[in-house]
Amino acid sequence: MDAQTDTRQRIIDAACQLFHQRSYTLVGVKQICDLAQVQKGSFYHFFPSKQDLVLAVVDAFAQNTRDQVFAQAFDGRLPPMHRIERLVELLFVWNRQEAADAGKVLGCPFGNLALEMSTTDEPLRVHLSHVFAEAETIIATSLSEAVGRGDIAPLDCKATATAMMAYLEGLVLMAKTRNEPEMIHHLGTAIRGIRIENA
Amino acid sequence: MDAQTDTRQRIIDAACQLFHQRSYTLVGVKQICDLAQVQKGSFYHFFPSKQDLVLAVVDAFAQNTRDQVFAQAFDGRLPPMHRIERLVELLFVWNRQEAADAGKVLGCPFGNLALEMSTTDEPLRVHLSHVFAEAETIIATSLSEAVGRGDIAPLDCKATATAMMAYLEGLVLMAKTRNEPEMIHHLGTAIRGIRIENA
Numbered sequence: 001m002d003a004q005t006d007t008r009q010r011i012i013d014a015a016c017q018l019f020h021q022r023s024y025t026l027v028g029v030k031q032i033c034d035l036a037q038v039q040k041g042s043f044y045h046f047f048p049s050k051q052d053l054v055l056a057v058v059d060a061f062a063q064n065t066r067d068q069v070f071a072q073a074f075d076g077r078l079p080p081m082h083r084i085e086r087l088v089e090l091l092f093v094w095n096r097q098e099a100a101d102a103g104k105v106l107g108c109p110f111g112n113l114a115l116e117m118s119t120t121d122e123p124l125r126v127h128l129s130h131v132f133a134e135a136e137t138i139i140a141t142s143l144s145e146a147v148g149r150g151d152i153a154p155l156d157c158k159a160t161a162t163a164m165m166a167y168l169e170g171l172v173l174m175a176k177t178r179n180e181p182e183m184i185h186h187l188g189t190a191i192r193g194i195r196i197e198n199a
Numbered sequence: 200m201d202a203q204t205d206t207r208q209r210i211i212d213a214a215c216q217l218f219h220q221r222s223y224t225l226v227g228v229k230q231i232c233d234l235a236q237v238q239k240g241s242f243y244h245f246f247p248s249k250q251d252l253v254l255a256v257v258d259a260f261a262q263n264t265r266d267q268v269f270a271q272a273f274d275g276r277l278p279p280m281h282r283i284e285r286l287v288e289l290l291f292v293w294n295r296q297e298a299a300d301a302g303k304v305l306g307c308p309f310g311n312l313a314l315e316m317s318t319t320d321e322p323l324r325v326h327l328s329h330v331f332a333e334a335e336t337i338i339a340t341s342l343s344e345a346v347g348r349g350d351i352a353p354l355d356c357k358a359t360a361t362a363m364m365a366y367l368e369g370l371v372l373m374a375k376t377r378n379e380p381e382m383i384h385h386l387g388t389a390i391r392g393i394r395i396e397n398a
Contacts, residue, residue, distance in 0.1 A: 022319050023224060025224035026319060104317070104318050111314060111372055114314075114375060115306060116314060118306070119220060120221050120225060125376060125378065132377075166372065166382075167362075169369040169372045169373065170364075170369025171362075173310055173314060173368050173372065174331065174364065176318075177313040177324060177327050179317070190359075190395055193393055194366075194392055195389060196386060
């Protein structure tokens with residue numbers, strides 16, 4: 001990694017950590033620069049504004065979620081509905097680990113930013129809705145495979161995938177509000193009952 | 200209403216509106232005072248800090264939700280599961296109306312504050328978790344009644360009520376991120392399929 005890439009990455013890593021532990025608005029550029037050990041001039045060279053940075057932060061979180069959660073859950077060797085159950089379980093393990101490290105459930109970085117910023121930062125809202133759409137497509141593909149194998153009765157795969165994503169986001173929201181990561185585990189199994197019928 | 204009560208209420212009303220349209224952190228005391236047409240000294244007389252104010256704002260939102268949503272949905276003359284479906288529909292109508300007025304889905308005031316502030320404001324997090332708990336108790340009571348009437352198979356009413364609340368919060372989160380209030384209506388029916396079995 002060359003020095004330029006390294007500096008840019010350090011800024012993104014620091015912002016991921018700080019935004020996730022606190023919030024987007026509560027964290028200032030100075031705090032990010034201090035943690036990343038870069039000068040403010042260098043920060044603004046890579047990111048003209050905090051708004052530019054947050055889009056890169058979402059991309060970094062999305063890549064991490066693809067690698068650490070979705071790639072493991074959506075293992076083609078598992079029966080398709082087991083993949084969805086494994087997704088819930090991995091989200092639980094992740095949130096429990098973060099709570100152990102940070103002393104608090106930090107929640108979903110996408111959900112957090114969506115509720116904090118959707119009314120005031122339109123590019124960020126649109127970017128987050130694309131991240132959700134990508135996850136929904138992966139879930140919908142497994143639902144479609146489960147229907148094809150006769151594991152579940154036919155349903156509207158796309159709409160059910162969105163409903164399942166909503167349930168996951170809601171579970172993580174409740175777990176963060178209660179500061180109880182175990183809620184994701186205890187209530188997660190109900191995801192199987194969520195069905196939107198074909199029109 | 201005496202002048203003191205009126206001033207305090209104007210501050211709360213202004214803060215409800217501004218926090219809900221933007222976020223808690225993005226709104227300053229000056230902006231609240233301007234909208235409420237009160238002096239800063241008067242603000243600090245009633246609320247030593249913005250943190251004191253936000254607890255009163257949550258109480259005001261909770262009272263409004265009780266009166267405008269729960270009292271209408273949980274009408275004892277309706278069959279118990281219909282009350283839960285009516286809750287979903289009222290949340291849809293509310294979010295659609297706010298989107299029509301503000302040009303954007305504003306989402307759930309409790310969910311918004313919970314994801315923005317739970318890691319940095321412990322009294323607010325605890326207060327919000329009590330608001331959710333009150334709503335869950337109302338849902339659990341209807342589930343218990345539905346089980347008693349034989350409308351649904353026995354289940355863990357308390358846990359299912361929490362799971363249903365999670366689903367509602369998640370639906371509103373997705374609707375806000377997509378800026379599509381109709382999602383709450385289209386996906387809301389799946390709430391009936393959410394079940395946590397008795398241990």
